[in-house]
Amino acid sequence: MTSTAKLWWVVRAWLLMAATMLAGCSAELKDYKASQPTFDLFGYFSGHTQAWGMVQDYTDKQTRRFEVDIVGTVSGDVLTLVEDFEFDDGEQSQRIWTITRTGEGMYQGQADDIIGVATGQEIGNALQWQYDFLLKTDDSEIEVTFDDWMYRQDETRLFNVTTIRKFGIEVGKVTLFFSK
Template sequence: MNIKRLFMVLLILLAGCSADISDYRSEKPTFDLFGYFSGETRAWGMVQDYQNKQIRRFEVVIQGDVVGDTLTLHEKFVYNDGERQTRTWRITRNPDGTYQGTAGDIIGVAHGNTEGNAFNWRYDMEVNTDNGMVKLHFDDWLYRQDETHVFNQTSLRKFGLEVARVTLFFAKTPAQAQ
């Protein structure tokens, strides 16, 4: 096999690698997405480039409102360089237990699944970079640690290759936890 073909085979194999949501089926505590994000949640995060260099830090305050099978998340970001962003997600719980969501800067519809203590959320977004706007695929994995904490790892991919990673730590005060 020539080098070009070997590279293409490896690229295809690596692009398809991801954990399976069913791997977390028996993990506790169970992640109730709507219950956890109802009310105010705070988070702290960072963005790392493809070399794992931290390139940004941020804080976010999230206000979640549940009406029926819809969770609306109002997110307010403040970055270490002073930039501020807002995003409003509208997430619907489908009859089959999966989730769909939209937000102003999301391309199309986000799709999610939950099992045990994990929630996997996938979507495309146009991201402003030094080289202009770039469409990236986000593969979010959220893990419920306990009643008040959730960890989040997100892989940002372009053409199947990871170009950045986002790490978040969510916290609620015990009085806010459900």
Template sequence: MTVLHSFLRKGFLGLMAASVLLLTSCSADIKDYAQTQPRLDIFSYFNGDSVAYGMVQDYTNKQTRRFTAKIRGDVVGDTLTLHEDFVYNDGEKQTRVWHIRKLADGTYTGTAGDIIGTATGKSAGNAFNWNYVMDVKSGGSTYRLTFDDWIYQQDEQHLFNATSLKKFGVEVARVTLFFEKK
């Protein structure tokens, strides 16, 4: 019985590992959006004032937090500086200041005080994909998570943003945002 139990356990773990690998390796490609309109130019959209409304959902899709953010963007040369002021439904306030550069090859890099290393981004058609790592505090602990932001322009005034937060390649939370240009 011990040999059978060991075989089944290893088989189950192998199946789970293969499933996680398969699910985490499937992702949209920014090139899929090359022909979509309206064309999203993050420097143009975020230059000036905008507001965002968002929520955080855990791995079970339960909404765990809601927030609003006032955003002010300033473009100088090849750099967009975004000042983001967040207010959460539990009263917590956060400020993040992004410095986003557009590189000669059309890709983007960015830094902010609470971001680990450098964020990277690509744009095509109405979509922008932004990737970065951040330490997130939750329940008295801090977790280093990978963020995969997908921002889509709906029209001249509105953007939608869906973000997957992952730990060891497994999604642990989602953030959904709606932006409105003022």
């Protein structure tokens, strides 16, 4: 085996070990069990909510800013969210979520640009929401995975940090601030 091949195997082993250690150090939803106020997805998003956010690329460069006007309607175990986006470049879009409560603190959701079914769970003041998304770029569409972590701050404020991944590699993030 050449010295280059040996070095490549050492680098791969080190990266695998580092990834394993980092995964073991990440927060888990159960870590928020005692955190207050409780998240209460349906309660928080029932009615009118506003949000402000930004998208950053893999270098942490801010690439877009946006505002969202959200109207939520609850009917039994179904929350419908109508989200109207306005981006800093003037683009406007709408996403309509249909979110179903499937158990205590457990949810599934669908929207037009979501691939398959989104899944979520809330514990304490946190909600983790995961889904595959069809991301439109200037000249194409790519499938990425969104991992949203939402944190209820108080009765009127909520924070959201989303990691965007492609093939398991972080390619961007979204930060959102919500207010009732």
